[in-house]
Amino acid sequence: MNKVKVFIAEHNNPWFNLATEDWLFKNFPSDEHILFLWRNSPCIVIGRFQNPWIECNLGAMETDGITLSRRQSGGGAVYQDLGNTNFTFMSPIDSYDVQRNFSIILNAIKRFGIEGVASGRNDLLVDDKKFSGSAFKKNSKKAFHHGTMLINANMGALPLYLTPDKEKLVSKGIRSVASRVTNLSTVEPSITHTALCDAIIEEFFETYQSRVEVEPLRLEDLSKEPTLNETYKEYSSWQWLYGSSPHFSHPISKRFDWGRITFDFTVKKGIIEEVSLSSDALSVEFIEFLQKILPSTPYTKDEIYQRIVTMSKQELPSFLASMALDVANLLQKECI
Numbered sequence: 001m002n003k004v005k006v007f008i009a010e011h012n013n014p015w016f017n018l019a020t021e022d023w024l025f026k027n028f029p030s031d032e033h034i035l036f037l038w039r040n041s042p043c044i045v046i047g048r049f050q051n052p053w054i055e056c057n058l059g060a061m062e063t064d065g066i067t068l069s070r071r072q073s074g075g076g077a078v079y080q081d082l083g084n085t086n087f088t089f090m091s092p093i094d095s096y097d098v099q100r101n102f103s104i105i106l107n108a109i110k111r112f113g114i115e116g117v118a119s120g121r122n123d124l125l126v127d128d129k130k131f132s133g134s135a136f137k138k139n140s141k142k143a144f145h146h147g148t149m150l151i152n153a154n155m156g157a158l159p160l161y162l163t164p165d166k167e168k169l170v171s172k173g174i175r176s177v178a179s180r181v182t183n184l185s186t187v188e189p190s191i192t193h194t195a196l197c198d199a200i201i202e203e204f205f206e207t208y209q210s211r212v213e214v215e216p217l218r219l220e221d222l223s224k225e226p227t228l229n230e231t232y233k234e235y236s237s238w239q240w241l242y243g244s245s246p247h248f249s250h251p252i253s254k255r256f257d258w259g260r261i262t263f264d265f266t267v268k269k270g271i272i273e274e275v276s277l278s279s280d281a282l283s284v285e286f287i288e289f290l291q292k293i294l295p296s297t298p299y300t301k302d303e304i305y306q307r308i309v310t311m312s313k314q315e316l317p318s319f320l321a322s323m324a325l326d327v328a329n330l331l332q333k334e335c336i
Contacts, residue, residue, distance in 0.1 A: 004034070006201055007215050009037070014067050019228060022231050025142070039082055039084060040080045044079055046070050046077045049074060051245040056068065069235070070235070073135035078148055079161055084153045087147055104204055105124060109199070114187050129182035130181045133147055245269065250264070259282070262277070271297070272295055272297045273295065289312070289320070293307055293311045304332065304335055305329075
């Protein structure tokens with residue numbers, strides 16, 4: 001008999017769910033086949049090497065309370081909400097089989113009368129439309145395969161949070177590719193998260209010819225695990241979400257009463273590395289001030305705003321401090 005474990009998250013915190021996945025992968029025996037089922041409150045999950053400033057409309061996300069999350073695996077940015085069910089398969093490296101995992105999912109939806117097919121390495125389709133995408137990770141002993149399943153996700157959210165101004169940034173990161181997608185509920189309205197999870201679990205047990213008690217993962221229980229708490233802190237940190245972004249540049253320009261100013265920020269690992277400035281403002285002192293104080297500042301609107309306002313009060317006369325406030329307000333808006 002195969003050694004198996006099945007976990008279901010009973011909470012919807014995306015940082016905790018991604019941290020739990022990482023924790024399971026790193027801390028559970030390498031000879032077990034693990035199934036983890038979970039779903040998140042509204043969020044954008046970006047791939048390991050993606051740039052949130054490129055992939056996301058961060059301003060709209062902040063306004064609407066959409067959480068930014070970053071996973072360990074590669075691939076593109078996805079929107080998730082409670083209408084999206086996530087699966088994770090973990091297996092010993094010598095018996096890892098992506099097609100077997102896909103078969104479990106496809107056989108599960110077949111229980112609802114839905115015929116799906118695998119397409120390429122990553123996707124599952126129904127009626128030539130994608131309802132599931134996958135990503136993968138391996139180490140020397142085991143591997144995981146995780147993916148999304150659209151049940152009744154809010155499709156209207158996709159262009160709101162995943163359609164930034166494409167001319168605004170130039171990046172070395174990996175761009176997401178828009179896909180034709182569909183909810184499973186459009187094919188079979190009765191399908192739900194709970195019912196689909198039950199079907200996947202049954203197919204998992206039948207595939208491995210082994211049966212165990214399903215273990216619920218509760219937020220209050222998980223918080224008692226020190227190593228998991230440390231992982232959660234990492235996944236919810238600014239450094240992980242933004243600081244691990246690839247190198248990119250961001251030009252910003254505006255004309256004020258006192259003249260035009262144009263910035264071109266070079267950002268690496270979420271920190272301003274260089275600032276190229278051009279301006280027809282009369283004060284050379286003001287331009288030199290900005291060039292001096294902005295490098296090494298985290299590339300967030302609040303950090304940049306506070307840096308300019310605080311330093312201008314300390315170093316500039318009042319008429320230049322007023323210009324600095326104009327710039328601070330501009331960058332607070334444009335840097336997201």
